[in-house]
Amino acid sequence: MPAVPPQNRGKILIVEDDQVLARMYQKKFELDGYQVEIAFSGTEGLDKAKSGQPNLVILDIMLPQMDGFEFLRHFRANPNTKDTPVVILTNLGTSKALLDEAQKFKVGAYFVKYQISAKEIARKVEEILQTLG
Amino acid sequence: MTSTAKTRYNQKVLQSLYQISEISSQAKDLDSLWQPLFQQILQIMQVDAGTLLILEGNVLQRKVAIGLDPQIMQEPPIPLGKGISGKVAQSRKPQIISDLTREKTASAVLQQADLHSLITVPLQARGQLLGVLSIFTRQQRQFQRSDLELLSTISNQAALSILAIKSSDLLLENQRKLEQLDALNQISKSISSLFNFEETLYTTLGVMAKIFHSEKGLLTLLDFKTHLLKGVLPAFGLADNQALDFRVRTEEAISGQAFYRGIPILQNQIDSQTKEVLKRAHIFDVKSMIAAPLRVKSQTLGVLHLFSQSENNFQKVDLGLFSILTSQAAVVVNSSMMFSQIAEEKNKAEILLSSIGEGVYAVDKDLKLIFVNSAVEKLTGWLSEEVAGQRYSEVLPLLDKDKKPIAPEERPLKQVLNSGKTISRSQGYFLERRDKTSFPIAFTTAAIYNAQGKITGAIVAFRDKTAELEVEEMKKELISIATHELRAPITGMKGYLEMILEGQTGQVPAETQEVVSEVWQINENLAILVDDLLNVSRLEQGRMQFNLQPIDAAEQIEATLKTFQAQAKKKNLKLEFQKPTKPLPQILADPERYNQVLINLVSNALKYTIQGKVVVVLALDRAGRYLETQISDSGVGISGQDQKHLFEKFYRIKNAKTRQVSGTGLGLWICKQIAQRMSGKIRVRSQEGVGSTFSFNLPVVPR
Numbered sequence A: 001m002p003a004v005p006p007q008n009r010g011k012i013l014i015v016e017d018d019q020v021l022a023r024m025y026q027k028k029f030e031l032d033g034y035q036v037e038i039a040f041s042g043t044e045g046l047d048k049a050k051s052g053q054p055n056l057v058i059l060d061i062m063l064p065q066m067d068g069f070e071f072l073r074h075f076r077a078n079p080n081t082k083d084t085p086v087v088i089l090t091n092l093g094t095s096k097a098l099l100d101e102a103q104k105f106k107v108g109a110y111f112v113k114y115q116i117s118a119k120e121i122a123r124k125v126e127e128i129l130q131t132l133g
Numbered sequence B: 001m002t003s004t005a006k007t008r009y010n011q012k013v014l015q016s017l018y019q020i021s022e023i024s025s026q027a028k029d030l031d032s033l034w035q036p037l038f039q040q041i042l043q044i045m046q047v048d049a050g051t052l053l054i055l056e057g058n059v060l061q062r063k064v065a066i067g068l069d070p071q072i073m074q075e076p077p078i079p080l081g082k083g084i085s086g087k088v089a090q091s092r093k094p095q096i097i098s099d100l101t102r103e104k105t106a107s108a109v110l111q112q113a114d115l116h117s118l119i120t121v122p123l124q125a126r127g128q129l130l131g132v133l134s135i136f137t138r139q140q141r142q143f144q145r146s147d148l149e150l151l152s153t154i155s156n157q158a159a160l161s162i163l164a165i166k167s168s169d170l171l172l173e174n175q176r177k178l179e180q181l182d183a184l185n186q187i188s189k190s191i192s193s194l195f196n197f198e199e200t201l202y203t204t205l206g207v208m209a210k211i212f213h214s215e216k217g218l219l220t221l222l223d224f225k226t227h228l229l230k231g232v233l234p235a236f237g238l239a240d241n242q243a244l245d246f247r248v249r250t251e252e253a254i255s256g257q258a259f260y261r262g263i264p265i266l267q268n269q270i271d272s273q274t275k276e277v278l279k280r281a282h283i284f285d286v287k288s289m290i291a292a293p294l295r296v297k298s299q300t301l302g303v304l305h306l307f308s309q310s311e312n313n314f315q316k317v318d319l320g321l322f323s324i325l326t327s328q329a330a331v332v333v334n335s336s337m338m339f340s341q342i343a344e345e346k347n348k349a350e351i352l353l354s355s356i357g358e359g360v361y362a363v364d365k366d367l368k369l370i371f372v373n374s375a376v377e378k379l380t381g382w383l384s385e386e387v388a389g390q391r392y393s394e395v396l397p398l399l400d401k402d403k404k405p406i407a408p409e410e411r412p413l414k415q416v417l418n419s420g421k422t423i424s425r426s427q428g429y430f431l432e433r434r435d436k437t438s439f440p441i442a443f444t445t446a447a448i449y450n451a452q453g454k455i456t457g458a459i460v461a462f463r464d465k466t467a468e469l470e471v472e473e474m475k476k477e478l479i480s481i482a483t484h485e486l487r488a489p490i491t492g493m494k495g496y497l498e499m500i501l502e503g504q505t506g507q508v509p510a511e512t513q514e515v516v517s518e519v520w521q522i523n524e525n526l527a528i529l530v531d532d533l534l535n536v537s538r539l540e541q542g543r544m545q546f547n548l549q550p551i552d553a554a555e556q557i558e559a560t561l562k563t564f565q566a567q568a569k570k571k572n573l574k575l576e577f578q579k580p581t582k583p584l585p586q587i588l589a590d591p592e593r594y595n596q597v598l599i600n601l602v603s604n605a606l607k608y609t610i611q612g613k614v615v616v617v618l619a620l621d622r623a624g625r626y627l628e629t630q631i632s633d634s635g636v637g638i639s640g641q642d643q644k645h646l647f648e649k650f651y652r653i654k655n656a657k658t659r660q661v662s663g664t665g666l667g668l669w670i671c672k673q674i675a676q677r678m679s680g681k682i683r684v685r686s687q688e689g690v691g692s693t694f695s696f697n698l699p700v701v702p703r
Helices: A019-031 A042-052 A068-077 A096-104 A118-132 B003-026 B031-045 B070-074 B083-091 B108-112 B145-191 B197-211 B240-245 B253-261 B272-280 B316-355 B374-380 B412-419 B466-501 B510-540 B553-570 B591-607 B640-645 B667-677
Strands: A011-015 A035-039 A056-060 A086-090 A109-112 B049-056 B059-066 B095-097 B117-125 B128-137 B216-223 B228-231 B247-249 B265-267 B288-296 B299-308 B359-364 B369-372 B423-425 B430-432 B438-449 B455-464 B549-551 B573-578 B587-589 B612-620 B626-633 B681-687 B691-699
Touching: A011 A019, A011 A042, A019 A035, A019 A118, A019 B466, A035 A042, A042 A056, A042 A068, A056 A068, A056 A118, A068 A086, A086 A118, A096 A109, A109 A118, A118 B466, B003 B031, B003 B145, B031 B049, B031 B059, B031 B128, B031 B145, B049 B083, B059 B070, B059 B083, B059 B128, B083 B095, B083 B117, B083 B128, B117 B145, B128 B145, B145 B197, B145 B316, B197 B216, B197 B299, B197 B316, B216 B316, B228 B240, B228 B253, B247 B253, B247 B272, B253 B265, B253 B272, B253 B288, B253 B299, B265 B316, B288 B316, B299 B316, B316 B374, B359 B374, B412 B423, B412 B438, B412 B455, B438 B466, B466 B510, B510 B667, B549 B553, B549 B591, B553 B573, B553 B591, B553 B612, B553 B626, B573 B591, B587 B591, B587 B691, B591 B612, B591 B626, B591 B667, B591 B691, B667 B681, B667 B691
Parallel strands: A011 A035, A011 A056, A056 A086, A086 A109, B573 B612
Antiparallel strands: B049 B059, B049 B128, B095 B117, B117 B128, B216 B228, B216 B299, B228 B247, B265 B288, B288 B299, B359 B369, B359 B455, B423 B438, B430 B438, B438 B455, B549 B587, B612 B626, B626 B691, B681 B691
16 A cells, blocks of 8 residues: 655755766655755755755765765855754765764764665655654 | 859859849839749748748738648738747747757648748848748758848848838828828818808818819709709809709719719719710810719718819729718718708798797897897897897896896796796786886796707797786776666666555556566666675775774674574574673774675575574684684585585586575675685585585784
């Protein structure tokens, strides 16, 4: 029995340069009832974050020109977005160094792209947004 | 005797002596000496028989026997010391025997000859014993001292004469021998320029022409195809066209005779066939000639000719020397011909070696370069002239995989020279160029043997692998990039399929559900394959990072097994971790990689176990240096044959019983590589139908 998704559970910004993945995540979250925007680079991401005011950002680390961490610096520096929850998606693995770096920026979750399913990301996103209230 | 009788006797003696001295001085050879000499002796000594023995070596050879049974000439030579003659020869003292009948030492023939008395004197001249001379009487006679003196005088004369004749013979022989030696010497000298056929031949013909006082010399060689003897250049005293037009069939003319009879032939009157041949060649004015075959090892190569415009220029006695000189010439000609053949072969070989792209070089036993082909020049920047004769290790240094020079004693070529066993290597070596840069090579080196089977050097063939390695690197890069690029699409598909299966895109009929599930599984397998390929690629390119740090193996195991419990439950299998009873030391490893191996092995264990359990155990080795992680299952087990190849790339077990869920054949290879990179080992123990235990150990953190 297909679940009827609640309408407008929030706005999600996906910053991911791979088009295939970005669109797949977009589809998933839209089916789950969220409003989704995509940015294909860090700069575009910052712009869209400013104008769109997302409730949560899903962020890829390996981005052209400005990498994910640099985006986070700017993102957190902005008073409007310094508390917005971020979920990191990376293909770089889970080394301590990267996790520590992510911790610095108050990241809500850290996932390795190819080891996790979109379902699990969605579940985590729901969890984070619910705790925020 | 009365005084007149005495005077007359003395006169007679003098006359006889005169005769004898005349005979002696005029005798040209020994044969014309004996007979007249003995006639005189018999007369003057008034005896009935006489015999002469000449010393040849250690025995006395009878040369003359007058008034005796000719049978005596057939008797064997008398050794020194034997018989009357032998004793006289040995003692050099004359002997007089008045009554032969009483003598036991006389030869049988003498006794039968009914001889009564004898004198035997030694024949000496200039202190040299030449032989023995004896005279005999039938009647018994008391030889006097004067008889002995007379005979001695005569024999002295005879001895001197013999000596003179022998000396003159010797002188002549010596002269001949000197001539021969001189000729041989001249030809030998020209052998130093052996490698120049033309020069050698011309010198040889010239020398021979000179010795035999002829003006023209010509060598003809057998043409195997046409079976003709053809004149070759250079000729001596002949124009080119004369030499080249001199063609003879092997059965005709003097040349043909020399050829098939295999002996030298001289003609002081030219036969008609030979005249024809000479006419054809426009060689005129030949009055006499000599020809000899050139033979080398029972093969006749051709015929050598000397022509003279003088009549009777050549004598029989010349044939011997001519033969000797021709055989010398044969050796020379043969060697020169062989050398040209070798040079030709060498040329062919060089052309061949130049045309192949591989560098080829050869060294002798002293490791000096004796050959370098043009590819070596191109690849190393050396010129073959610069490096010929140099020690190869100085000119072509070999480097190991880290580009460090390899000592000459350690080089494969040195080993090959000692053992004779060919060595081939396709990686791990670099060759240094003249400009000190280097390039990777693959090479083969083998020993060179001479005809006796001894190692006389070694040869190396190598190729520049730079292009190959670049291609290899590009291939690896390509595979790496391609597999990397596959990840996003696969993840994308997984996401979409999940959405369908979850019903988020609408109701899914049962059939669709089934089909989409299959696609989902296929996609999962694809993801695993791509993962494996990426791991392999990273490992091979040395790009996998290992951040070694102290980790608690037990903690890792507990965390990982938690993620597998659901899977185990689905198959109704027990998955447990036998917690260590006392705390175990930490191991030095990269946590992610440790997990990677653990996950792979646990996953396999669950996959290949139908019922029962999978247990993980930690075990510290006796020395306390390595901690082993063991994953045991009660699965289908692995055959001994399969166990041997289990950790090889792409090895998959062909077992009808096991359900091939996935299995790239790469997983265990990856585990092995990872374990090794962390200074550990991986192994398997298994029994078919019972189960398997995979274990890998890693070093314990040193205190």
